[in-house]
Amino acid sequence: MDSAVSDAAPGVTPLVQEDEPLLPWQTDPTRAPIATKIVVAGGFGVGKTTLVGSVSEITPLQTEALMTEASEGTDDLTATPGKSTTTVAMDFGRITLDDDLVLYLFGTPGQQRFWFMWDDLVRGAIGAVVLADTRRLKDCWPALDYFESCGMPYVVAVNHFDGTERYEPEDVREALTIPAHIPVMIMDARRRISVIETLLSLVGHALDETPE
Numbered sequence: 001m002d003s004a005v006s007d008a009a010p011g012v013t014p015l016v017q018e019d020e021p022l023l024p025w026q027t028d029p030t031r032a033p034i035a036t037k038i039v040v041a042g043g044f045g046v047g048k049t050t051l052v053g054s055v056s057e058i059t060p061l062q063t064e065a066l067m068t069e070a071s072e073g074t075d076d077l078t079a080t081p082g083k084s085t086t087t088v089a090m091d092f093g094r095i096t097l098d099d100d101l102v103l104y105l106f107g108t109p110g111q112q113r114f115w116f117m118w119d120d121l122v123r124g125a126i127g128a129v130v131l132a133d134t135r136r137l138k139d140c141w142p143a144l145d146y147f148e149s150c151g152m153p154y155v156v157a158v159n160h161f162d163g164t165e166r167y168e169p170e171d172v173r174e175a176l177t178i179p180a181h182i183p184v185m186i187m188d189a190r191r192r193i194s195v196i197e198t199l200l201s202l203v204g205h206a207l208d209e210t211p212e
């Protein structure tokens with residue numbers, strides 16, 4: 001067995017799982033991958049955990065807890081009536097693009113009472129995906145403000161929910177007053193290819209924003 005798949009401690013999910021094919025950088029030390037950290041943020045229940053889970057090539061780390069009566073009156077479940085859990089610490093997943101670009105995805109908790117964790121979660125990230133739902137656009141304002149004020153590159157990704165009115169990216173840009181150079185896209189957090197397009201857009205944008 002290759003050492004890359006055998007080192008995990010008992011009970012710990014290895015970053016390389018035994019049933020996935022090894023990538024060049026996992027067997028050849030001269031092919032060091034470019035590893036980057038990306039944050040997935042946005043309002044409560046907008047699809048952050050779904051996004052990380054639908055694209056991660058490892059079993060995502062999730063910290064879901066059942067929502068109780070205490071959340072009534074605080075968390076609006078109108079848009080997601082089937083939702084029974086919420087992220088209480090973070091989501092974590094990994095995806096390899098182009099064989100040597102490894103993205104580590106960190107999903108933030110959406111409930112306001114957990115926002116104090118954001119400073120730790122975003123440390124070292126190259127950028128953020130701010131997820132939005134057009135039925136409750138204002139819920140993404142805190143995330144937009146946060147990344148604007150700390151100067152971290154971000155893209156705005158509208159997670160389009162079935163049966164809701166479809167808007168053009170430019171309509172969303174205008175509604176949220178997003179500057180022209182920041183990518184805004186419509187996507188589906190449940191579809192891997194749609195999430196990959198969003199992540200590639202963020203990586204490209206973050207590179208554009210990085211000083212030479």
Ligand SMILES: Nc1nc2c(ncn2[C@@H]2O[C@H](COP(=O)(O)OP(=O)(O)OP(=O)(O)O)[C@@H](O)[C@H]2O)c(=O)[nH]1
Pocket residue numbers: 043044045046047048049050051080082083084085086087108109110111159160161162188189190
């Ligand atoms: N129809 C539809 N449902 C979605 C989509 N994305 C997520 N959902 C559902 O919406 C609910 C919320 O998804 P989560 O991924 O838990 O949202 P979250 O942003 O991580 O939520 P918090 O961590 O509680 O803030 C879940 O019931 C998902 O199954 C989508 O694109 N379309």
Ligand SMILES: [Mg+2]
Pocket residue numbers: 048049050086087091107108109110
């Ligand atoms: Mg979540």
